Each structure stands twice: as structure tokens, then as C-alpha cells.
Amino acid sequence: MQLEDVYRYIDANQQRFVDDLIRLVKQPSVSARGEGINDCAKIVEEMMQNVGFSTLIIPEGQGNPVVYGEIKSKSSERTLLFYNHYDVQPPEPLEEWMYDPYSGEIRDGKIYGRGVSDNKGNIVSRLKAIQAFLETTGDAPVNLKLVAEGEEEIGSPHLAPVVQKHKKLFSADAAIWEFGGTDRKGRPMIYLGLKGVLSVELRVKAATRDVHSANAPLVPNPAWRLVWALNSMKNEKDEILIRGFHDNVEPPSAEEMEYVQKIPFEEEEEKQDLGLSEFLHNITGLEALKALLYRPTCTINGFLTGYTDKGSKTVLPKKAMAKLDFRLVPRQVTEDILKKLKEHLKNHGFDDIEVITHGSTEPVKTPIDDSFVQTVIETAERVYAKRPVVYPTSAGSGPMHLFRNWLGYPVVSVGCAHAESHGHAPNENLTVEGFVKGTKFIAAILHDFSVS
Amino acid sequence: MQLEDVYRYIDANQQRFVDDLIRLVKQPSVSARGEGINDCAKIVEEMMQNVGFSTLIIPEGQGNPVVYGEIKSKSSERTLLFYNHYDVQPPEPLEEWMYDPYSGEIRDGKIYGRGVSDNKGNIVSRLKAIQAFLETTGDAPVNLKLVAEGEEEIGSPHLAPVVQKHKKLFSADAAIWEFGGTDRKGRPMIYLGLKGVLSVELRVKAATRDVHSANAPLVPNPAWRLVWALNSMKNEKDEILIRGFHDNVEPPSAEEMEYVQKIPFEEEEEKQDLGLSEFLHNITGLEALKALLYRPTCTINGFLTGYTDKGSKTVLPKKAMAKLDFRLVPRQVTEDILKKLKEHLKNHGFDDIEVITHGSTEPVKTPIDDSFVQTVIETAERVYAKRPVVYPTSAGSGPMHLFRNWLGYPVVSVGCAHAESHGHAPNENLTVEGFVKGTKFIAAILHDFSVS
Numbered sequence: 001m002q003l004e005d006v007y008r009y010i011d012a013n014q015q016r017f018v019d020d021l022i023r024l025v026k027q028p029s030v031s032a033r034g035e036g037i038n039d040c041a042k043i044v045e046e047m048m049q050n051v052g053f054s055t056l057i058i059p060e061g062q063g064n065p066v067v068y069g070e071i072k073s074k075s076s077e078r079t080l081l082f083y084n085h086y087d088v089q090p091p092e093p094l095e096e097w098m099y100d101p102y103s104g105e106i107r108d109g110k111i112y113g114r115g116v117s118d119n120k121g122n123i124v125s126r127l128k129a130i131q132a133f134l135e136t137t138g139d140a141p142v143n144l145k146l147v148a149e150g151e152e153e154i155g156s157p158h159l160a161p162v163v164q165k166h167k168k169l170f171s172a173d174a175a176i177w178e179f180g181g182t183d184r185k186g187r188p189m190i191y192l193g194l195k196g197v198l199s200v201e202l203r204v205k206a207a208t209r210d211v212h213s214a215n216a217p218l219v220p221n222p223a224w225r226l227v228w229a230l231n232s233m234k235n236e237k238d239e240i241l242i243r244g245f246h247d248n249v250e251p252p253s254a255e256e257m258e259y260v261q262k263i264p265f266e267e268e269e270e271k272q273d274l275g276l277s278e279f280l281h282n283i284t285g286l287e288a289l290k291a292l293l294y295r296p297t298c299t300i301n302g303f304l305t306g307y308t309d310k311g312s313k314t315v316l317p318k319k320a321m322a323k324l325d326f327r328l329v330p331r332q333v334t335e336d337i338l339k340k341l342k343e344h345l346k347n348h349g350f351d352d353i354e355v356i357t358h359g360s361t362e363p364v365k366t367p368i369d370d371s372f373v374q375t376v377i378e379t380a381e382r383v384y385a386k387r388p389v390v391y392p393t394s395a396g397s398g399p400m401h402l403f404r405n406w407l408g409y410p411v412v413s414v415g416c417a418h419a420e421s422h423g424h425a426p427n428e429n430l431t432v433e434g435f436v437k438g439t440k441f442i443a444a445i446l447h448d449f450s451v452s
Numbered sequence: 453m454q455l456e457d458v459y460r461y462i463d464a465n466q467q468r469f470v471d472d473l474i475r476l477v478k479q480p481s482v483s484a485r486g487e488g489i490n491d492c493a494k495i496v497e498e499m500m501q502n503v504g505f506s507t508l509i510i511p512e513g514q515g516n517p518v519v520y521g522e523i524k525s526k527s528s529e530r531t532l533l534f535y536n537h538y539d540v541q542p543p544e545p546l547e548e549w550m551y552d553p554y555s556g557e558i559r560d561g562k563i564y565g566r567g568v569s570d571n572k573g574n575i576v577s578r579l580k581a582i583q584a585f586l587e588t589t590g591d592a593p594v595n596l597k598l599v600a601e602g603e604e605e606i607g608s609p610h611l612a613p614v615v616q617k618h619k620k621l622f623s624a625d626a627a628i629w630e631f632g633g634t635d636r637k638g639r640p641m642i643y644l645g646l647k648g649v650l651s652v653e654l655r656v657k658a659a660t661r662d663v664h665s666a667n668a669p670l671v672p673n674p675a676w677r678l679v680w681a682l683n684s685m686k687n688e689k690d691e692i693l694i695r696g697f698h699d700n701v702e703p704p705s706a707e708e709m710e711y712v713q714k715i716p717f718e719e720e721e722e723k724q725d726l727g728l729s730e731f732l733h734n735i736t737g738l739e740a741l742k743a744l745l746y747r748p749t750c751t752i753n754g755f756l757t758g759y760t761d762k763g764s765k766t767v768l769p770k771k772a773m774a775k776l777d778f779r780l781v782p783r784q785v786t787e788d789i790l791k792k793l794k795e796h797l798k799n800h801g802f803d804d805i806e807v808i809t810h811g812s813t814e815p816v817k818t819p820i821d822d823s824f825v826q827t828v829i830e831t832a833e834r835v836y837a838k839r840p841v842v843y844p845t846s847a848g849s850g851p852m853h854l855f856r857n858w859l860g861y862p863v864v865s866v867g868c869a870h871a872e873s874h875g876h877a878p879n880e881n882l883t884v885e886g887f888v889k890g891t892k893f894i895a896a897i898l899h900d901f902s903v904s
Binding site for chain 2: 154155195197199201206207208209211212213214215216217218219220221223224227228230231234235236238270274275276279280283288291292295297298299300301302303304305306307308311312313314315316317318320321323325327349358359395396397424
């Protein structure tokens with residue numbers, strides 16, 4: 001049987017695959033500060049070419065290059081696209097790493113390194129699954145497209161125009177997204193959606209310079225203005241007070257809630273990981289999980305004004321700013337929320353507050369009953385010999401809507417990580433076992449999609 | 453006539469006096485960063501000794517040295533104390549200075565330099581007035597004490613225990629405070645009080661580390677906590693909502709208001725200086741001046757949380773802090789206000805907010821009908837040949853209460869500055885004329901106090 005041969009090839013070449021992954025991990029690619037980006041893009045392109053991809057580097061305007069590749073199938077008309085990213089989070093704090101974050105050190109069956117789990121392990125697992133197919137059968141089971149962008153960790157600010165401009169390149173019948181893995185019990189996790197994000201900055205100015213706080217009875221204080229404006233936007237119950245904010249919120253369907261109820265929400269581990277004795281407003285269990293997945297939020301990411309060093313300074317600041325993100329759920333639309341935010345500020349007398357947008361991605365979801373979703377669920381169960389955990393949506397965000405909403409095909413997210421992979425944190429790692437299994441999972445998806 | 457001789461001496465020695473002032477200005481003494489403090493204290497002590505003071509350096513615990521000196525009068529039992537400070541504000545922004553801030557450059561009759569107006573010109577004017585008396589008459593008209601501390605510009609954090617410990621040294625019948633000058637029309641300004649200040653920092657913590665803002669439905673946000681807490685303390689009308697905050701506020705007396713009405717409040721110049729088209733809540737005229745002098749305030753001096761650099765970061769911060777100052781009026785008491793603030797936070801459910809105190813000085817006032825005040829007013833009118841502008845109190849703050857409230861004598865503030873002296877700002881300056889006149893004014897006060 002064809003797929004068994006592919007699995008055998010993967011097992012036989014495991015060490016070479018791991019070596020390739022380590023090579024990629026050793027190449028820093030921190031988009032937040034433009035570190036090693038072009039070199040990493042080149043390695044990814046070369047790896048794709050080695051597998052058999054025809055490649056193309058798409059310059060993202062002023063952004064980091066998008067690496068794109070295609071392989072035509074001789075036997076299928078269908079096309080599967082893989083979305084990945086080669087950029088990584090900054091490795092800091094360095095002192096908390098057991099090994100150099102760019103060493104690719106292997107210990108006790110775990111490969112350590114910044115980006116090994118998010119997202120370089122997944123890039124290599126996709127490439128190796130495809131390579132295994134090509135080497136074993138001489139053909140790609142379906143037409144394949146792989147896109148690896150270099151700005152996911154900073155919010156993919158330049159990807160939308162690239163997709164807009166190259167709709168044909170990015171067209172497909174279905175897509176595999178960049179993240180996923182197994183939970184603490186080894187069950188594969190499948191994600192079908194993301195929240196949207198609208199990132200804004202509020203700025204207030206008053207006097208033309210910082211003045212002595214003795215002038216407080218006469219001089220407007222931008223810090224107080226910002227406090228009052230923020231307070232008008234969300235109350236102590238965490239209820240967002242912007243008129244119309246919740247208008248288009250679509251609650252989870254009954255079918256979605258069935259799946260949500262089956263998600264093993266490891267509450268105590270979550271609390272421990274977040275350093276909390278209890279969640280916000282003491283929510284627990286299914287209520288907490290439902291909030292995590294389906295509640296739109298408004299978060300202060302940062303606030304800066306005046307003197308913030310040691311001790312005190314009797315200053316009345318000339319300006320203040322706050323950074324916020326709104327996490328949105330289907331069918332909220334970032335542009336609409338931005339408009340409502342501006343209206344809110346105006347209606348509450350905060351005309352003096354300037355709103356700057358730092359980026360946005362739309363909420364997105366692929367229905368559970370989509371046939372591609374069902375294929376991936378069945379494949380997962382067979383490969384892992386465990387019932388997968390299906391997340392009808394997730395708390396995270398990303399540019400998935402460009403593919404799902406603009407190009408119209410189903411998008412499902414799976415990957416090689418495990419419960420202790422520490423993505424975005426020190427000691428990020430991937431198990432060799434999880435990486436190999438994840439590679440086989442992709443191979444099986446390729447096969448099952450080709451025959452479904 | 454004795455005083456005429458003293459004036460003549462001052463005129464004859466004007467150049468030497470200015471040279472001494474420039475010497476003092478050339479010595480940096482930035483208390484905010486401990487720059488040149490000890491060297492400056494030594495120069496002040498040497499200048500005092502040269503005049504004839506017996507001096508003493510009082511170490512302020514961990515603080516900067518207090519320079520103290522005495523001269524006994526052969527002819528009078530009465531004692532006049534001068535409070536001054538030899539420390540200065542940081543000179544930054546340097547690029548806005550026309551001359552090096554430590555050059556003591558003289559142009560068009562103005563001496564430029566950091567501290568020349570606040571407070572080194574006044575230190576030298578006091579010393580030179582005393583010198584002129586001693587050299588001309590061979591005696592001090594009254595017993596003299598001069599104290600120059602080195603931490604006024606950072607809130608005099610270590611002066612209280614020094615005064616407490618050395619009450620006898622600091623005892624006197626009256627005191628001249630460190631600041632003052634003439635207004636745009638050349639009228640001498642006399643200040644009889646200060647607001648108090650309570651400087652606090654509010655700190656909130658939640659999760660043990662910064663977390664991804666995707667967790668917002670579950671994780672408390674210290675930035676929001678702080679926004680809500682601050683909002684509970686003061687509303688958009690700038691009304692302070694802390695229960696009991698206004699309890700002890702003593703409104704200005706009818707007599708005070710008579711003097712306040714005579715203060716030439718140069719509203720348009722003030723607005724221009726503060727970079728405003730209108731004052732807070734559009735107050736104008738006497739109402740604005742009364743607010744400036746008599747309204748207690750709560751000011752956000754600084755606020756810091758989370759990510760505040762370029763662009764956006766989807767972070768939910770683990771901590772947030774705000775620095776505030778409360779400016780208080782007689783008979784508010786800093787300790788009482790601190791207690792009420794803590795009660796307020798507790799009663800509004802903000803037990804999680806820690807309150808740290810960074811320093812405090814009490815509000816203070818000497819009554820207008822005090823005989824020393826009347827003497828200074830009459831002396832000013834005679835010296836400047838103009839009716840002085842009497843401020844029954846002022847919007848500023850300082851450790852005056854240690855002298856007025858603890859030691860019980862009248863304290864009056866006068867000095868050599870002019871309307872464009874730019875204290876605390878670039879191009880700080882003093883006119884040679886103002887300096888000489890201010891020196892004569894002090895000589896006249898010495899004389900008039902001795903015979904009053």
C-alpha cells in the first residue's frame with residue numbers, strides 16, 4: 001500500500017529530516033527586529049527546491065519576502081495549499097534557556113530552539129511529507145502549493161496586498177494552516193478558526209510641553225483624558241461599552257458547542273501556566289473555555305505618559321498614549337469596529353483623542369461539516385489512533401481570512417507541537433517523535449485528500 | 453544714614469558680587485543625578501565663611517549635605533533665618549540653551565545659567581546683603597542664620613529629620629524663603645504660602661508574566677485595573693472623588709481674597725507660556741487664579757504598562773503603575789489624605805493596588821497680618837518704589853512647613869528673579885539689575901526687621 005511505503009521512507013530518513021530542521025532552527029529569523037530574515041528565506045527556498053518545488057520569492061512591498069512554491073501533480077486536478085511562516089519570535093529572555101536558542105540541541109528526544117515548534121518544525125514536516133511521497137511514488141498526490149511568509153510574528157502587516165495581487169497563485173481547493181500539535185494525552189488537535197485582531201493606538205496631547213504639576217488647576221492632563229476615555233470603553237465587569245460593538249457577534253452553533261464540550265480544557269494547568277489562582281471574574285470550566293474561544297475582548301497592551309522612572313517627578317505631561325487590541329469573533333469586521341470606536345470617542349467628548357491603526361486581521365472559521373475538515377478529522381484519528389480534539393475556533397489570530405474569506409476554500413490547522421512545546425517562550429522545543437508523527441500525518445492528509 | 457551706606461557698598465561692589473554668582477553657577481549641582489553636589493556645598497560654605505558666617509555641614513543621613521551658618525549680632529536679640537538650596541534642576545534639553553548652562557555668560561544685562569535664578573542668585577544676594585552690612589557697619593543688624601540644602605529640586609526628602617533633630621539651630625523669629633522676584637511691570641512679588649504635595653505610586657500586578665493577549669477572556673489586566681481605579685478617584689469634571697478629601701480644606705479668607713484680587717494675573721501670557729488656547733474647563737480671570745492658588749489637585753505624573761515602543765504587540769501585561777501627586781491646601785494633611793486614598797481604593801474593590809509613598813510636604817501659610825509680613829511688604833514698596841504684589845499663598849511646594857509649622861515663625865518668600873527668568877527651563881537667567889536690587893531689598897529687610 002502506497003502510504004505505508006511513504007511512512008517507511010519517513011522512518012528511514014528521520015535523521016536527515018531532523019538535520020534539516022536543525023539547520024533551519026540555527027538560522028535566526030526574528031521579524032520583530034529584521035534579524036536573519038533574508039538568509040532564512042533563502043534556506044527555505046532552497047529546501048523547497050530540493051524537494052522539487054518550483055519557487056518564487058515574492059517581495060512583500062516594504063516587508064519581508066514571501067517564499068512561494070508549487071508542484072504539479074500528474075494524477076490529480078485538486079490543489080492543497082500550505083500556509084507557513086519562517087520568521088520567529090525574539091528569543092529573549094536568554095538567561096531562561098537551557099541551551100542556546102539557535103543551537104538546535106537535542107536532549108531526551110526533544111529538539112530545542114527558537115522557532116522549532118513555531119513554525120519551522122511544521123515547515124520541514126510539510127516539505128518532508130511531500131518529499132517522501134515524491135521519492136516513493138514519483139508523483140505528488142495532488143497539486144501542491146506552499147507559502148512561507150516572514151512577518152507572521154509581527155502580525156503579517158504586508159501579506160494582504162500580496163494575496164490580493166496574486167490571487168491565482170494562492171488559489172486552491174483547501175489549505176493546511178501553520179499551527180497545531182497534540183495535547184497532554186497525545187490527542188491530535190485540529191483548529192478550524194481564529195479570532196480577528198484590531199490593533200490601535202490612542203494618542204492625546206495638551207500643552208505644548210511638559211509643565212510643572214503646580215499648574216494642574218489650569219492645564220488639561222492628557223493622562224487623565226486617556227484614563228477617562230478608556231474607562232468609557234470598558235467597565236469593571238469587562239463589558240465593552242462601545243455602542244454596536246457586539247452587533248454582529250455570531251454565537252457558536254449547537255454543533256460547535258458539541259465539539260467545544262469535548263475539548264479537554266486543562267484548567268489547573270492553564271492557571272498554573274498563566275500564574276493565576278483563578279481566572280478573571282472567577283469563571284471556570286466550560287464557561288471559561290467558551291469565553292476564551294468566543295468572547296471578543298478589548299485589551300490594553302501598553303500605556304505610557306510622563307515620568308515613569310524611579311521616585312517621583314511633579315510633572316504634568318504634555319502627551320499620553322495607550323495601545324489596545326480588540327480580539328474579534330465572526331462576524332465582527334475590523335473596519336466596522338474601528339468606525340464604532342471612533343464614534344464612541346466622539347460621542348463621549350473625546351474628540352481630542354487621535355486613533356492610529358497598527359494592523360488588523362479578520363475573524364475566520366471553516367465549518368465543521370466541510371468535507372475537507374471531515375477528511376482531516378478522520379485522517380488524524382487513524383494516524384494517531386486517538387480521537388482528535390476539534391477546536392471549532394481558537395483564541396489566536398493570524399492572516400487566515402486572506403485565504404478562507406478572500407479565496408473561499410476550507411482552512412484547517414494542524415502541526416507537530418506538543419503540550420510543553422513552549423512556543424513564544426524560552427526552551428521552545430519539539431519532540432523528535434512528534435515531528436516524525438506530524439510528518440506522517442501530513443503525508444496521510446495528502447493521500448486522503450487525493451482520494452476523498 | 454546707615455542703609456544708604458550699605459546700598460553704596462553694594463553698588464560699588466556689584467562686579468565682585470556678580471563674579472561670585474557666576475562662580476557658583478559654573479559649579480553644576482544636579483541633585484536628580486548627584487552631579488557636583490559636594491563641590492557645590494563646599495563653595496557655598498566657603499562663601500558663607502568669607503562673609504563671616506560660622507558654618508557647619510550637616511550630613512542629611514543618606515541625602516545631600518545641608519550647609520548651615522550663623523552670625524551673631526552685637527546689637528540685637530532677634531534672629532532672621534534664610535532658607536535656600538544650592539541644588540539645581542537638570543539643564544536638559546541642552547540644545548535649547550543659547551549658551552552653555554554652566555557658563556554664566558552675561559549678555560544684554562542678563563546672567564545666563566542653570567540655577568542662576570533658582571536658587572543661586574538668591575543665595576548670593578542674601579550673602580552679599582549681609583556682607584555689605586558687616587563691612588559698612590561692623591555688625592549684623594540681627595542674628596543671622598542661613599541654611600542651604602541640596603535636595604530641594606527632588607522634594608527635600610531628607611530635610612525633615614534634620615530640622616527635627618536640630619530644632620535649636622533652626623529656631624528664629626522669622627524667615628526669608630528662597631524664591632521670588634518682580635513681575636512684568638517690575639513690581640516685587642511676595643509669597644506667603646505653599647501648597648502641600650503627596651507623591652504616590654500605584655502598582656498593580658496580575659499574572660506572573662506577560663501573557664499573550666489571546667488570553668484576555670481569562671487573565672486579569674493590571675492596566676485596566678489601574679484605569680478603573682484612577683477613574684474612581686477623579687471624574688471628567690476634575691472633581692476628586694476620594695471620600696473626605698475636601699474635609700479640611702480652608703477656603704481663602706476675605707482678607708486673602710482682597711490681596712488675590714490685586715494680583716495681576718497675566719492670563720494670556722500664562723496660556724501662551726503653557727501652550728494652551730484656553731485653561732482647563734475654560735476657567736478665566738479671578739476664577740482661574742483662585743483655582744491655581746487654592747484648589748487641591750490630583751495629577752497623573754506618569755503611567756507605564758506593557759509594550760510602549762513602535763507599532764503593536766499583542767501582550768497582556770503582568771503589571772502596571774501610575775505616579776500621582778496630590779497638591780494640598782491648608783488644612784489638609786498628607787498623612788490623612790494618604791489614609792483616605794487607601795480607604796478609597798479598598799472601598800472600591802481595589803485591594804490589589806499597592807500604594808507607595810514617594811514623599812510629602814504639608815501645605816503652609818503665614819497670615820498677611822503677621823507683623824513680619826507687614827514689614828516685608830512695606831520694605832518692598834520702599835525699595836522698588838512700587839506696590840508689591842502679595843500672594844497670600846502660591847501654587848508651588850517646598851519644605852516651608854518644617855519652619856513655619858514645626859518651629860512656628862513667619863516665613864516670607866522674596867527673590868531676585870524677573871518674569872522671564874525661565875526657572876527649571878532652558879536659558880534660565882537673572883538680570884544684573886534684578887540681582888543688585890534684590891540684594892538691596894534683603895539689606896533693607898535686615899535693617900527694617902532690626903528696628904521693627
